[in-house]
Amino acid sequence: MSSVLLIAHGLVVRSDLPIPEWLFGWAAAMVLVISFVGLAVLWPEPRLQEEGWRPLPDWFGRVITSTPVDIVCGAFGVFLLGLTVYSGFQGTQSSTANFAPTLVYVIFWIGLVPTSVILGDLFRAFNPWRAIGRAVSWVARTAARGPIPAPLEYPAWLGRWPAAAGILAFATMELVVSEGSKPENLAIAALVYSALTFVAMALYGVDAWIDRGEAYSVYFNLFSRISIFERRGRQIGVRKLLSGLASMEPLPGTVALVAVMIGSVTFDGAAEAPLWTNIAPHLSDFFHNIGVAQEHALEAAFFVGLMASILIIYGFYWLGVVGAASVGGGFSKRQLGYTFIHTLVPIALAYVMAHYLTLLLFQGQSLIYLGPYPKLGVLASDPLGTGSNIFGTAEHAINFNVITSNETWYCQVAFVVLGHVAGLTLAHDRALAIYDKARLAVRSQYWMLGVMIGFTSLALWLLSQANT
Amino acid sequence: MLPIAHAGHWFIGLAYFAPVIGFLVWLAVVQIRDRRRGEDD
Numbered sequence: 001m002s003s004v005l006l007i008a009h010g011l012v013v014r015s016d017l018p019i020p021e022w023l024f025g026w027a028a029a030m031v032l033v034i035s036f037v038g039l040a041v042l043w044p045e046p047r048l049q050e051e052g053w054r055p056l057p058d059w060f061g062r063v064i065t066s067t068p069v070d071i072v073c074g075a076f077g078v079f080l081l082g083l084t085v086y087s088g089f090q091g092t093q094s095s096t097a098n099f100a101p102t103l104v105y106v107i108f109w110i111g112l113v114p115t116s117v118i119l120g121d122l123f124r125a126f127n128p129w130r131a132i133g134r135a136v137s138w139v140a141r142t143a144a145r146g147p148i149p150a151p152l153e154y155p156a157w158l159g160r161w162p163a164a165a166g167i168l169a170f171a172t173m174e175l176v177v178s179e180g181s182k183p184e185n186l187a188i189a190a191l192v193y194s195a196l197t198f199v200a201m202a203l204y205g206v207d208a209w210i211d212r213g214e215a216y217s218v219y220f221n222l223f224s225r226i227s228i229f230e231r232r233g234r235q236i237g238v239r240k241l242l243s244g245l246a247s248m249e250p251l252p253g254t255v256a257l258v259a260v261m262i263g264s265v266t267f268d269g270a271a272e273a274p275l276w277t278n279i280a281p282h283l284s285d286f287f288h289n290i291g292v293a294q295e296h297a298l299e300a301a302f303f304v305g306l307m308a309s310i311l312i313i314y315g316f317y318w319l320g321v322v323g324a325a326s327v328g329g330g331f332s333k334r335q336l337g338y339t340f341i342h343t344l345v346p347i348a349l350a351y352v353m354a355h356y357l358t359l360l361l362f363q364g365q366s367l368i369y370l371g372p373y374p375k376l377g378v379l380a381s382d383p384l385g386t387g388s389n390i391f392g393t394a395e396h397a398i399n400f401n402v403i404t405s406n407e408t409w410y411c412q413v414a415f416v417v418l419g420h421v422a423g424l425t426l427a428h429d430r431a432l433a434i435y436d437k438a439r440l441a442v443r444s445q446y447w448m449l450g451v452m453i454g455f456t457s458l459a460l461w462l463l464s465q466a467n468t
Numbered sequence: 469m470l471p472i473a474h475a476g477h478w479f480i481g482l483a484y485f486a487p488v489i490g491f492l493v494w495l496a497v498v499q500i501r502d503r504r505r506g507e508d509d
Contacts, residue, residue, distance in 0.1 A: 020483075022480055022483040022484050025483075025486075025487060026486065026487055029487030029488075029491070275481075323495075326499075446495055446498070447495070449491070450488070450491050450492060450495060453487055453488055453491050456487075457484050457487055457488050458485075460484060461481060461484040461485065464480075464484065
């Protein structure tokens with residue numbers, strides 16, 4: 001609803017595709033079925049349950065994890081947070097001419113996803129809240145000339161619930177709040193979130209909160225588990241692709257978090273579909289008739305839509321789990337729900353990349369221009385939108401030739417198919433590890449295959465709605 | 469014309485989800501067949 005950034009997610013008209021778009025959905029489903037059969041025949045033992053982590057040369061790890069590098073990266077993160085807040089308050093209130101919305105909604109929210117998948121948990125180093133928390137902790141220890149009081153123990157039941165709530169709040173800001181991309185509102189949201197994070201870090205400690213509660217740390221960490229790179233202590237190492245997900249601790253709130261991740265992208269796509277545009281005015285009228293102010297009635301309707309999308313994703317996953325539990329093996333539905341939830345992370349990746357590809361490639365050029373070679377974009381030179389030209393790049397217009405509409409569609413289909421095949425592979429590998437009979441393992445996966453085909457069809461239908 | 473246009477939208481929408489429907493039908497058949505075999509055993 002607030003997505004008034006220059007390029008929405010797929011406002012391009014595809015032409016001369018060799019087959020109808022819906023037939024791509026059938027082909028994708030066929031790929032999944034063939035992959036399922038291939039896994040059943042050619043993948044008889046679990047291979048991803050052990051990461052097989054091997055350290056890279058010692059000097060590399062020592063340099064990358066050194067204190068100066070940590071400080072520089074953290075300081076850069078704090079600088080970007082500060083610039084976001086400053087430009088939000090002091091800059092123009094146009095969402096496209098101000099640095100804050102593009103940094104937050106495009107470079108940070110979308111761009112860091114593929115970055116995490118390729119390079120590992122990069123956000124941890126640049127996390128401004130972690131950097132400030134650690135700096136304050138260091139100052140407190142130095143001033144006290146000794147250890148400071150230990151923080152409270154992070155409650156086990158809290159798990160990843162705070163992260164799920166944080167990502168839901170972000171999605172609400174982006175998709176529900178009518179002026180959610182207004183720079184000033186983003187600045188206020190950043191300050192409120194920072195304050196809450198500092199209170200939580202003071203209560204539970206910096207590392208405990210960053211690992212489990214801080215929404216963006218948890219969000220990007222989930223994606224980084226797909227990567228082959230992982231930091232352990234002062235070493236950087238490589239592991240098997242996807243194996244980081246298999247070793248993910250299934251904490252309380254993880255299912256909700258992943259449902260929010262996929263459900264919010266689903267709603268962003270569905271909001272462009274006639275199905276929703278026909279329903280929304282009626283819902284809005286309903287809220288207005290029961291006393292909600294006119295300007296908030298549509299927001300209430302969109303919030304209902306967002307929550308409905310999340311619940312549909314949540315319900316569909318549990319349908320697969322209930323089906324898997326019905327084949328036997330002695331596992332409760334709850335156990336299976338947590339045991340297989342990591343398989344949905346590549347699907348969340350597929351949804352993000354497919355849905356926001358054009359937004360990242362086009363609007364992202366406001367900060368990183370993609371000409372013959374990458375260079376700084378207009379917002380780097382003019383972050384406040386006041387006509388300044390700090391780096392001499394204020395004249396860089398967006399290069400719309402980086403990708404054609406048909407290439408976009410092929411990339412989106414590829415993301416969707418690869419993401420779901422990855423999810424299927426993870427589910428198959430986990431099933432082999434937990435079921436004592438291979439036949440049970442395969443039969444339980446019929447249901448997960450159904451879930452994957454469902455998510456694939458939904459993803460491609462949502463993408464097609466951008467053209468409706 | 470309008471209802472036909474809407475029907476077109478619905479039909480194409482259904483086409484996207486045909487593989488899911490087909491898979492669920494197949495799964496139901498397999499489940500029923502397995503149950504019957506279990507009862508016979």
